[in-house]
Amino acid sequence: MWKEMKSIIREQVENFPLIRRLARYEIKSAHAEQRLGLLWELLNPGLQIFIYWFVFGVGLKGNRNVEGDTPFIVWLLCGIVVWFFINDALLRGSNSINSRLAMVTKMRFPMSAIPSYVILSRMYQHFAMLLIVFIVIILNGIPITWKLLQLPYYMAATYIFVYAFSLCFSTLITLVKDIQLFLQSMMRMLFYLTPILWNIERFPDVLHGVLRLNPVFYLVEGYRASLLGGAWVWQEWPTGLYFWSVTLLLFTAGTFLHIKFRKSFTELV
Amino acid sequence: MSMIKLDHVTKRFDMVTTTKEKFKLLFKNQSKNVKTFTALRDVSLEIGSGEVVGLVGINGSGKSTLSNLISGIIYANEGDVEINGEVAIIAVSQGLKNVLTGRENIHLKCLMLGMDDAEIERRMPGIIDFADIGDFIDQPIKKYSSGMKSRLGFAIAVNVDADILIVDEALSVGDQTFYNRCIDKMNEFKNEGKTIIFVSHSLNQIRSFCERVIWLEYGQVKLDGTTKEVVPEYKKFLTEYKKLTKEEQHQYRRDRLKEQGAQAKPGKKNMDAEDTVKHPGWILSGISLLVLAAGSLMVIDETPSFATFTEALTKLF
Numbered sequence: 001m002w003k004e005m006k007s008i009i010r011e012q013v014e015n016f017p018l019i020r021r022l023a024r025y026e027i028k029s030a031h032a033e034q035r036l037g038l039l040w041e042l043l044n045p046g047l048q049i050f051i052y053w054f055v056f057g058v059g060l061k062g063n064r065n066v067e068g069d070t071p072f073i074v075w076l077l078c079g080i081v082v083w084f085f086i087n088d089a090l091l092r093g094s095n096s097i098n099s100r101l102a103m104v105t106k107m108r109f110p111m112s113a114i115p116s117y118v119i120l121s122r123m124y125q126h127f128a129m130l131l132i133v134f135i136v137i138i139l140n141g142i143p144i145t146w147k148l149l150q151l152p153y154y155m156a157a158t159y160i161f162v163y164a165f166s167l168c169f170s171t172l173i174t175l176v177k178d179i180q181l182f183l184q185s186m187m188r189m190l191f192y193l194t195p196i197l198w199n200i201e202r203f204p205d206v207l208h209g210v211l212r213l214n215p216v217f218y219l220v221e222g223y224r225a226s227l228l229g230g231a232w233v234w235q236e237w238p239t240g241l242y243f244w245s246v247t248l249l250l251f252t253a254g255t256f257l258h259i260k261f262r263k264s265f266t267e268l269v
Numbered sequence: 270m271s272m273i274k275l276d277h278v279t280k281r282f283d284m285v286t287t288t289k290e291k292f293k294l295l296f297k298n299q300s301k302n303v304k305t306f307t308a309l310r311d312v313s314l315e316i317g318s319g320e321v322v323g324l325v326g327i328n329g330s331g332k333s334t335l336s337n338l339i340s341g342i343i344y345a346n347e348g349d350v351e352i353n354g355e356v357a358i359i360a361v362s363q364g365l366k367n368v369l370t371g372r373e374n375i376h377l378k379c380l381m382l383g384m385d386d387a388e389i390e391r392r393m394p395g396i397i398d399f400a401d402i403g404d405f406i407d408q409p410i411k412k413y414s415s416g417m418k419s420r421l422g423f424a425i426a427v428n429v430d431a432d433i434l435i436v437d438e439a440l441s442v443g444d445q446t447f448y449n450r451c452i453d454k455m456n457e458f459k460n461e462g463k464t465i466i467f468v469s470h471s472l473n474q475i476r477s478f479c480e481r482v483i484w485l486e487y488g489q490v491k492l493d494g495t496t497k498e499v500v501p502e503y504k505k506f507l508t509e510y511k512k513l514t515k516e517e518q519h520q521y522r523r524d525r526l527k528e529q530g531a532q533a534k535p536g537k538k539n540m541d542a543e544d545t546v547k548h549p550g551w552i553l554s555g556i557s558l559l560v561l562a563a564g565s566l567m568v569i570d571e572t573p574s575f576a577t578f579t580e581a582l583t584k585l586f
Contacts, residue, residue, distance in 0.1 A: 018381075025376065025377060104364075108356075209569070242564050248556050266337075267283065
């Protein structure tokens with residue numbers, strides 16, 4: 001099993017130039033037919049954030065500050081920026097092999113690179129949005145702390161988690177198409193179970209542990225901690241340990257399924 | 270030098286139809302509980318460099334399966350397939366993306382073959398020139414006629430550096446001028462010492478282009494020899510076969526398959542390291558335990574007392 005896992009990782013490293021070029025092409029071709037083109041990558045999440053801010057910030061909370069002196073909009077942005085990436089990359093990555101079967105089965109192509117280039121193409125939007133979040137943070141006069149050094153760690157953790165998940169589910173979806181619909185509903189549910197729109201402090205203490213069983217919790221809180229100055233990584237070690245074991249579980253199962261079925265993808269079209 | 274070597278190769282396809290059966294595949298090994306179709310049975314052949322080989326046979330004889338096996342798109346269940354060099358395959362259904370334009374498809378296809386932008390830029394004019402479909406190059410593929418699609422596919426395939434070229438009935442949709450251009454290009458390939466496999470139902474095309482012909486019948490090599498030997502035999506078979514009624518054709522097929530079953534020697538089971546990936550049961554359960562342990566550690570760490578748990582829940586709602 002270790003051998004197979006190593007071979008998947010090696011394929012990622014060896015094919016990295018190919019993955020990067022295809023990711024760039026993917027995002028360019030997705031917006032080729034639209035008048036505003038790449039701008040939609042920011043407009044679309046921007047409009048969604050506006051609605052969330054309006055309903056949950058202004059409407060329900062009367063634009064109160066969160067955790068002392070952070071304006072709700074900033075607090076919301078820091079969490080939702082990573083959620084948009086996870087949601088998009090996870091759903092597209094999981095469907096990536098299934099939706100490209102007709103194309104890739106006519107040629108030899110490293111199958112394990114398909115989810116990764118689809119995920120990487122979402123990274124461009126993520127970087128652009130992070131930049132905007134930074135600007136908002138600075139405009140609001142929130143001090144940038146040393147905790148920002150943790151951001152690359154949480155970004156890498158997000159990427160690895162999404163890849164492990166997509167590797168597992170891209171194979172499953174090719175075999176059983178229903179899973180795609182199940183994933184979509186699950187992600188919609190997970191959005192409300194993750195502290196993006198609400199603050200965990202408002203929940204009774206006894207529920208905190210249960211809410212942490214959602215692996216995305218670790219990432220969203222991690223991003224917030226890095227951007228707004230919260231806890232250090234090692235202070236969150238139990239959640240971290242749990243997160244990485246879930247990721248390892250997904251990657252092991254994903255490797256097994258991928259290697260077992262990748263030779264028969266062609267015949268499943 | 271032998272470019273392609275097949276040694277007692279057998280290819281079976283699972284005849285899964287329902288999603289329920291596909292779901293079963295997740296837990297069981299293939300070919301045990303599912304009905305299978307044997308597309309190739311005990312095929313051994315060798316093709317050298319610079320050879321131009323025609324592949325003939327009636328529908329369902331395994332021509333496309335054989336070309337897909339050689340191009341590495343599908344894998345054999347039994348026996349060894351040894352390929353020395355890059356393979357390009359041209360088939361009628363090209364695996365082109367319908368919403369993208371011709372130019373974008375060329376770009377994507379080249380990217381997937383591992384080229385960088387500079388190299389694609391360099392090859393693009395040659396490919397567009399060869400396809401010769403005019404302004405349609407900037408139109409989405411869905412507006413193309415079948416001839417145009419085939420021309421574009423052919424243009425891409427011949428302009429990447431392949432050592433082995435497989436043409437799977439792709440020339441039948443082009444007109445005479447394009448056909449001539451393709452033949453010129455293929456002759457060029459031939460002179461460069463590249464290997465070409467030519468699948469066609471047109472015996473005239475085969476006769477004018479190939480030196481060697483392989484006749485497949487129900488997944489086995491019926492005859493393998495020079496064009497002069499094989500084509501007349503195949504032609505004779507075709508006229509006989511056409512005279513049979515549908516019932517007799519079925520009967521013929523059954524008889525031939527029975528004969529094959531009696532003769533065929535099973536090749537050695539394919540035991541690639543990748544094929545026999547062991548079920549990581551104990552690893553998975555080990556990590557699951559870790560997940561559980563870490564999870565409960567977290568929950569216990571955060572929860573002061575489980576007695577207050579339900580109380581808190583009711584309070585919340």
